[in-house]
Amino acid sequence: MNAQVLMKLALIPFVVALAGCYREVSFKTDVHPILEARCISCHSPGAPGCVASGFSVATYQSVMKGTRYGHVVIAGSSAASTLVRLINHEADPSIAMPKSHTPGAPSEWLTPDQIKVIQEWIDQGAKDN
Ligand code: HEC
Numbered sequence: 148m149n150a151q152v153l154m155k156l157a158l159i160p161f162v163v164a165l166a167g168c169y170r171e172v173s174f175k176t177d178v179h180p181i182l183e184a185r186c187i188s189c190h191s192p193g194a195p196g197c198v199a200s201g202f203s204v205a206t207y208q209s210v211m212k213g214t215r216y217g218h219v220v221i222a223g224s225s226a227a228s229t230l231v232r233l234i235n236h237e238a239d240p241s242i243a244m245p246k247s248h249t250p251g252a253p254s255e256w257l258t259p260d261q262i263k264v265i266q267e268w269i270d271q272g273a274k275d276n
Contacts, residue, residue, distance in 0.1 A: 172268040173276050174207055181261045182210070185245045196246065207275045222273035225266040234262055 172178065182190075182204040189196030190204045197203045201215030213219040219229040233244040234257050243254035257265075268274075 171274075171276065172264055172271055174268060174274065175276065177264050178268045179204075179207075181257065181264065185255075185257060185261075188248070189246065211273065220269055220273050223270065225269040228269050231262075231266055231269065234265065 186196075186204045188194060190200075190202050191197055192203055192205065202213060202219065203209040211218070211220055211222075213229075219233075221227040225231045229238070230244075232238045233242060236243040236254065236256070240253070245255055245257065247253060247255050
C-alpha cells in the first residue's frame, strides 16, 4: 500500500462523520418557536393576518391546513411552498412575511438560519415531530 492509498483510507472516518451531520429538524423544538416568535401575533385565530388569509400558525394542523385558498406548505418541497416564497421575499413585496407591525413599513426578515430551519423541515417531509 502506498502513501496515497493510506491517506485516502485515513479520510474515510471524516467523510462518515460529516455524513452523520444530517439532523432531523423538529417542528416542536425548532420550527414552532420561530413561528411563535415572529408570526403568531398576527396568525392566530382573531389576529389580523389570520382574519385576512385564514392562516394560523397556532398548531401543526393549522400550519399544514394553510390559508382559506389552500396549502402554503408542500411536504417535501420547500421550493413549491408558498410559505417559503413569502419568507424569502420572492413573492409580491406587499405580502413578504413577516409583515411589519408598523403599517406600510417593509417586512422584518427572519434570520438566514431561521429560514434555513423552516426550509429543511419542509424538505424533510414537514413532519409533526
Ligand atoms: C404584523 C402582522 C403579520 C405578521 C407578523 C406576519 N403576518 Fe403573514 N399576513 C399578515 C396579513 C395582514 C396577511 C394577509 C395578506 C395581506 O393583507 O397582506 C398575511 C398573509 C400571510 C399568508 C398568506 C399569503 C397568501 O398567499 O394569501 C401567509 C402564508 C403568511 N402571512 C405567513 C406568515 C409567516 C410565516 C409569518 C412569520 C414568519 C407571518 N406571516 C407574519 C400579517 C402578518
